[in-house]
Amino acid sequence: MNDVAKVIQLHDIQVEARPRPPARRWPEHPQGEAPGQVTSLTERLAAAEPPAPQSLSDLVRGAIGKQIGKTAEFARRRLTGDYQVDEFGFDEHLLESVLLPALRPMSELWFRAEVSGMANIPEAGGALIVANHAGTVPLDGLMLQLAIHDRHPKQRALRLLAADLIFETPVLGSLARKAGHTLACREDAERLLRAGELTGVFPEGFKGVGKQYADRYKLQRFGRGGFVAAAVRTGVPIIPCSIVGSEEIYPKLADIKPLARLLGLPYFPVTPLFPHLGPLGALPLPSKWYIEFGTPIPTTGYEPEAADDPMTMFEVTDQVRETIQSTLYKLLTKRRNPFTG
Numbered sequence: 001m002n003d004v005a006k007v008i009q010l011h012d013i014q015v016e017a018r019p020r021p022p023a024r025r026w027p028e029h030p031q032g033e034a035p036g037q038v039t040s041l042t043e044r045l046a047a048a049e050p051p052a053p054q055s056l057s058d059l060v061r062g063a064i065g066k067q068i069g070k071t072a073e074f075a076r077r078r079l080t081g082d083y084q085v086d087e088f089g090f091d092e093h094l095l096e097s098v099l100l101p102a103l104r105p106m107s108e109l110w111f112r113a114e115v116s117g118m119a120n121i122p123e124a125g126g127a128l129i130v131a132n133h134a135g136t137v138p139l140d141g142l143m144l145q146l147a148i149h150d151r152h153p154k155q156r157a158l159r160l161l162a163a164d165l166i167f168e169t170p171v172l173g174s175l176a177r178k179a180g181h182t183l184a185c186r187e188d189a190e191r192l193l194r195a196g197e198l199t200g201v202f203p204e205g206f207k208g209v210g211k212q213y214a215d216r217y218k219l220q221r222f223g224r225g226g227f228v229a230a231a232v233r234t235g236v237p238i239i240p241c242s243i244v245g246s247e248e249i250y251p252k253l254a255d256i257k258p259l260a261r262l263l264g265l266p267y268f269p270v271t272p273l274f275p276h277l278g279p280l281g282a283l284p285l286p287s288k289w290y291i292e293f294g295t296p297i298p299t300t301g302y303e304p305e306a307a308d309d310p311m312t313m314f315e316v317t318d319q320v321r322e323t324i325q326s327t328l329y330k331l332l333t334k335r336r337n338p339f340t341g
Contacts, residue, residue: 074098088188089177092157096149099179103146106139110286111245112341115147117293120239123154126193127296128231129200130320131241132219132328133208136250136269139284140209140243144200145179147291159192160200161185161227165266186226193234200241201227203317206266210255216247217332219325225313228299228320232307237296240320242327245289248338250274288341290331294323 074097077083083093107113121127131144145158161184167173182188184201192199202208203222211220231238252269260268274281297320306312335341 070097085178088159088180088182088192090157090159090180091178092180094178095157095180099175100146100149103142104150106284107143107146107289110284111143111249111289113143113147113245113289113291115151115291115293118148118151120293120296121148121152121156121198122237122296123152123156124196126196126234126236127198127239128189128193128227128236129158129198129239129241129293130227130324131200131202132217132243132324133202133204134211134216134243135209135246135284136252136271137284138202138209139249140246141181141200141202143246143289144241144243144291148198156198158200159197160202161189163205186230189227189230190234193230193236203227203321210252210267210269212255213247213251213253216251217244217328219321219328222317222321225310225317228313228316229307232299232302232313232316233304235300235304237298238316238320239296240294240323240327242292242294242324242331243289244291244328244331244335245287245338248287249284251285285339287338288335290335292327292331294327297323 074093077093083091085091121129129144129148131140133140141160141162145160148158149155157180160181162176162181163184166176166181167183182192184205189199189201204220205223207220211218228238250269250271252267252271254270256268256270260266271281273283273285297316299316302312
């Protein structure tokens with residue numbers, strides 16, 4: 001949309017004259033200023049501290065005013081088309097203005113996520129983050145994306161490779177595209193990595209996110225190593241990531257398979273709160289989260305042809321899997337309670 005703003009000349013507007021307020025008098029010699037030294041009004045205003053709120057109502061009014069300003073700026077950019085969407089449908093303006101702010105209270109107040117190893121994520125260039133997957137509902141991908149954006153010095157956007165089911169779901173599929181995610185296929189993965197994007201993958205897939213609570217923190221099979229082949233072909237490092245806390249948000253106790261087949265879902269979970277508590281059962285339990293990024297595993301030592309060697313890909317895949325599993329066990333030994341940490 002190309003809107004043309006209407007310009008109103010100031011000299012065409014007649015303003016009723018009003019008495020001027022008395023001029024504010026500045027001290028002749030402010031503290032620290034020698035007599036005769038001239039200090040500009042701009043410098044004094046910059047040095048002056050803003051007045052502190054006098055009451056709770058002042059704080060509320062200030063917060064509401066800031067939110068109104070942010071909403072107005074967001075609406076202006078959307079209406080004027082002052083934002084960009086890449087070839088995958090990634091809308092960074094929507095991600096930073098709407099989607100991530102909506103997730104932030106859950107991460108900071110509900111899950112109280114602690115993040116370590118952020119220095120292992122490069123400030124620029126492509127890299128492939130490989131993480132364990134769990135939780136019945138895949139909130140771990142969203143929390144991972146938020147953690148990298150908020151904790152990384154360059155606030156990098158994580159582009160997740162997701163299952164086809166996500167993009168086939170109405171509304172959810174469109175939001176996933178706008179958040180920067182794409183299909184978990186070799187072609188899209190390599191395009192993102194070659195473009196220098198930070199890309200994330202959960203090799204366990206539905207086997208990991210839908211496993212029983214009794215199998216928590218036991219990594220499932222990592223597929224055929226397609227993510228390793230993509231990293232080798234593009235020459236980017238692989239960064240293992242271990243997430244503790246996601247297993248406890250929806251403890252899966254059973255699976256109603258006939259209902260899952262009827263709805264076209266990989267599973268229909270039974271948790272301590274769902275489905276017998278209805279919508280209330282969709283509330284995740286407030287587990288304490290730990291996210292740790294491990295030392296990058298370089299792939300530059302391999303020739304691109306090595307991506308077609310099943311044994312080589314299996315060895316690297318197994319190395320990544322063992323790194324994530326051992327880190328999970330390390331984090332679990334430090335955790336005293338799933339909910340208090």
